[in-house]
Amino acid sequence: MYIVSTQKTSDFAGKMAARSMLHLSYVEKKRFPDGEMYIRVPENLRDQDVIAVGNTRTDEEILELLLLLDAIEEQKPSRTTMVVPYFGYSRQHMIYRDGESISSKVLMRAISYSVDRIITVDIHDEASFKYTDRECTDFKAAKTIAKAHRGHGIDLVVAPDDGALKRAEIVGNDLKTPSMFLHKKRINSTTVEYEKQDIDAKGKNILIVDDIISTGGTIMRSVEVLKAAGAKKVFVAATHGLFVNGAAQKISKITDGLSVTDTIMTDYSTMNVSDDVADYIGGIK
Numbered sequence: 001m002y003i004v005s006t007q008k009t010s011d012f013a014g015k016m017a018a019r020s021m022l023h024l025s026y027v028e029k030k031r032f033p034d035g036e037m038y039i040r041v042p043e044n045l046r047d048q049d050v051i052a053v054g055n056t057r058t059d060e061e062i063l064e065l066l067l068l069l070d071a072i073e074e075q076k077p078s079r080t081t082m083v084v085p086y087f088g089y090s091r092q093h094m095i096y097r098d099g100e101s102i103s104s105k106v107l108m109r110a111i112s113y114s115v116d117r118i119i120t121v122d123i124h125d126e127a128s129f130k131y132t133d134r135e136c137t138d139f140k141a142a143k144t145i146a147k148a149h150r151g152h153g154i155d156l157v158v159a160p161d162d163g164a165l166k167r168a169e170i171v172g173n174d175l176k177t178p179s180m181f182l183h184k185k186r187i188n189s190t191t192v193e194y195e196k197q198d199i200d201a202k203g204k205n206i207l208i209v210d211d212i213i214s215t216g217g218t219i220m221r222s223v224e225v226l227k228a229a230g231a232k233k234v235f236v237a238a239t240h241g242l243f244v245n246g247a248a249q250k251i252s253k254i255t256d257g258l259s260v261t262d263t264i265m266t267d268y269s270t271m272n273v274s275d276d277v278a279d280y281i282g283g284i285k
């Protein structure tokens, strides 16, 4: 089995390779004089079982991933498993206003063309899987998050909205603490508000768990709500740290701990979901 990765996910893929004792293949990436991208995988992958790793976050990562998948496919491997640690563009998985494109459908179809199965990590909505006929699994990072917070004396796990409750419940069950969600109302893309609700937070150490931190608006506001309700300490954990406009620095100033997984590498990516994904793939073969 070989692992091949885009540049931005090479850390994630390297940890997967080390964990599973697999070979991480070298990928040549360069630009032609006119700026067009060139990708080559010198390793002979014919009849090999290949794991490709890449995010769909930026335009550059998307193009690199598609070229990489073609370079793999052209060598005729026996099977290609696509691991997408952060499946960007998955928040637009349906039409909200007439005339829109469905970005998650576009990417799902483009990836599917060259792979046999797809593994994502906490994809924003599994509805994106309906756009592919490939075998799909969404690996849940909840247990990785729980593992990283044992010993923090957490008394309560909070989801910043109802959609995040299931994840908070899994973390809460693992940490043997109760869980709950806050009633969120999104005002616009950077502002959220919370409805008044009874929260039993007084003197408690609370862990807020979400899938994505983008602008940080959701987390900042939920920290304020929990502190106003008397929380002693508030920790924040999320799977994907996009951290737009210095969100991480702002959040870490008002909390007792901020951590995200290594699906996107940041200064706060202290939780290795890459190890757990490697174990998972090893287990299903």
Ligand code: R5P
Residues within 6 Å of the ligand: 160, 161, 163, 164, 189, 190, 210, 211, 212, 213, 214, 215, 216, 217, 218, 219
């Ligand atoms: C919302 O449904 C998601 O789970 C996140 O809570 C949201 O995308 C975070 O965005 P932001 O950090 O910009 O509030």
